[in-house]
Amino acid sequence: MPKLGMQPIRRRQLIQATLEAIDEVGLADATIARIAKRAGVSTGIISHYFAGKDGLLEATMRHVLNDLGTAVLERRTALGNAPPEAHLRAIIDGNFDRSQTSQSVMKTWLAFWASSMHHRPLQRLQRVNDRRLYSNLSCQFRRVLPKQEARDAARGLAALIDGLWLRGALAPEGLNVERARRLAYDYVRVQLDAARNTRTRANDYA
Amino acid sequence: MPKLGMQPIRRRQLIQATLEAIDEVGLADATIARIAKRAGVSTGIISHYFAGKDGLLEATMRHVLNDLGTAVLERRTALGNAPPEAHLRAIIDGNFDRSQTSQSVMKTWLAFWASSMHHRPLQRLQRVNDRRLYSNLSCQFRRVLPKQEARDAARGLAALIDGLWLRGALAPEGLNVERARRLAYDYVRVQLDAARNTRTRANDYA
DNA sequence: AATTTTTTATTGAACGGTCAATCAATAAAA
DNA sequence: TTTTATTGATTGACCGTTCAATAAAAAATT
Numbered sequence: 001m002p003k004l005g006m007q008p009i010r011r012r013q014l015i016q017a018t019l020e021a022i023d024e025v026g027l028a029d030a031t032i033a034r035i036a037k038r039a040g041v042s043t044g045i046i047s048h049y050f051a052g053k054d055g056l057l058e059a060t061m062r063h064v065l066n067d068l069g070t071a072v073l074e075r076r077t078a079l080g081n082a083p084p085e086a087h088l089r090a091i092i093d094g095n096f097d098r099s100q101t102s103q104s105v106m107k108t109w110l111a112f113w114a115s116s117m118h119h120r121p122l123q124r125l126q127r128v129n130d131r132r133l134y135s136n137l138s139c140q141f142r143r144v145l146p147k148q149e150a151r152d153a154a155r156g157l158a159a160l161i162d163g164l165w166l167r168g169a170l171a172p173e174g175l176n177v178e179r180a181r182r183l184a185y186d187y188v189r190v191q192l193d194a195a196r197n198t199r200t201r202a203n204d205y206a
Numbered sequence: 207m208p209k210l211g212m213q214p215i216r217r218r219q220l221i222q223a224t225l226e227a228i229d230e231v232g233l234a235d236a237t238i239a240r241i242a243k244r245a246g247v248s249t250g251i252i253s254h255y256f257a258g259k260d261g262l263l264e265a266t267m268r269h270v271l272n273d274l275g276t277a278v279l280e281r282r283t284a285l286g287n288a289p290p291e292a293h294l295r296a297i298i299d300g301n302f303d304r305s306q307t308s309q310s311v312m313k314t315w316l317a318f319w320a321s322s323m324h325h326r327p328l329q330r331l332q333r334v335n336d337r338r339l340y341s342n343l344s345c346q347f348r349r350v351l352p353k354q355e356a357r358d359a360a361r362g363l364a365a366l367i368d369g370l371w372l373r374g375a376l377a378p379e380g381l382n383v384e385r386a387r388r389l390a391y392d393y394v395r396v397q398l399d400a401a402r403n404t405r406t407r408a409n410d411y412a
Numbered sequence: 413a414a415t416t417t418t419t420t421a422t423t424g425a426a427c428g429g430t431c432a433a434t435c436a437a438t439a440a441a442a
Numbered sequence: 443t444t445t446t447a448t449t450g451a452t453t454g455a456c457c458g459t460t461c462a463a464t465a466a467a468a469a470a471t472t
Contacts, residue, residue, distance in 0.1 A: 003467065006421060026324035028234060032458065042423045047459060107323055113376060114320040117313055118232035130376060155370075156389045160362065163369025167361075170319060170336060183362045190396050209441065212447060238432065248449045253433060417470065427460080434453080442445070
């Protein structure tokens with residue numbers, strides 16, 4: 001029953017099936033036959049809508065990346081020009097959004113990280129994302145910290161977020177989102193406290 | 207020129223060739239033909255000494271893991287029962303040891319992380335390692351922090367180490383070891399300062 | 413309204429290529 | 443002569459891609 005406008009529907013189905021297949025058997029064994037079967041379509045469809053398997057994988061990564069961007073942006077636009085700490089927390093929350101902490105998405109991220117090391121198109125996507133996180137964090141820290149310290153705080157927090165996230169993906173019990181967020185919040189608080197103490201001490205001298 | 211006692215020599219050669227192949231083309235394209243060629247032997251040798259490709263990959267991961275364990279242990283035994291901060295720094299230094307921060311080893315780690323999610327033997331190895339790091343850190347923090355805070359500090363530091371490490375592996379400019387260590391040291395200092403302040407405050411009350 | 417034509421959607425068998433594993437053959441040392 | 447080391451062609455399985463065939467809807471035509 002071929003209707004018109006199937007493309008967006010099929011694309012969504014296939015991307016979802018890809019995430020599930022990677023969750024189930026890993027990227028290495030996520031064959032197009034398996035993905036197609038999961039989506040309830042034939043293998044030919046994949047080449048038809050994505051110009052091959054690589055296209056599907058790239059689209060899948062782009063989809064996950066998009067969800068992440070949206071999750072962060074949603075929380076931040078709701079903030080207006082709130083203090084830096086609020087924005088930093090929003091960024092943290094966005095990174096630990098439900099759309100990014102499901103088993104299938106975390107496994108897919110990890111698989112893409114590994115394969116992005118040798119696959120140019122994926123590498124590009126991954127780096128854009130990395131820089132965005134670092135730049136967002138750096139920008140907010142900069143509002144209360146000197147340049148160099150802001151950079152280091154951003155680097156540290158970015159690493160902490162990715163690390164919590166990575167260990168959550170690998171752990172048999174999965175990621176404890178609440179705890180992860182708390183640990184990241186603590187890191188932010190400490191970095192900002194350092195700034196506050198500096199200011200206070202400066203006042204003491206006055 | 208077949209002599210006796212080739213086994214350990216070939217095993218070392220093949221493990222090294224595996225690391226190099228993964229560095230060059232990634233785990234997915236690290237075929238036994240490519241690895242064998244790099245080691246300057248025939249493909250049959252791999253099955254002969256490792257009972258198949260899986261055996262070689264597992265041995266390779268075990269080898270990297272062993273280097274890590276040694277790097278940490280060496281630094282710690284040189285410390286005797288020094289204060290916790292010294293041990294924590296030794297653990298950090300071990301994790302950022304030269305044997306763990308080469309391009310090839312970092313790429314291999316990442317590849318193994320991804321594939322350990324679906325490959326039981328690798329999963330076992332990876333979890334033993336994860337727990338060891340957490341347990342070591344937790345143990346040292348426990349010497350100066352209450353149980354719950356020691357655990358959180360250990361979880362945070364473990365995540366920070368892995369995160370710095372991960373971002374270093376992914377970054378085009380590679381891992382800045384010096385900076386990574388400094389950021390990890392800072393985290394330790396902050397956690398321990400919190401303990402010191404608590405003690406000081408307690409004394410103030412006395 | 414009924415028809416033909418065109419477009420869009422989909423299938424799945426066939427093809428070319430690749431890979432890991434095997435094993436008979438070979439050769440040097442013991 | 444026996445043991446250990448090694449080779450590399452062969453084999454069987456599998457994977458991604460292609461494409462001719464099919465079918466349903468939409469558009470055009472009568």
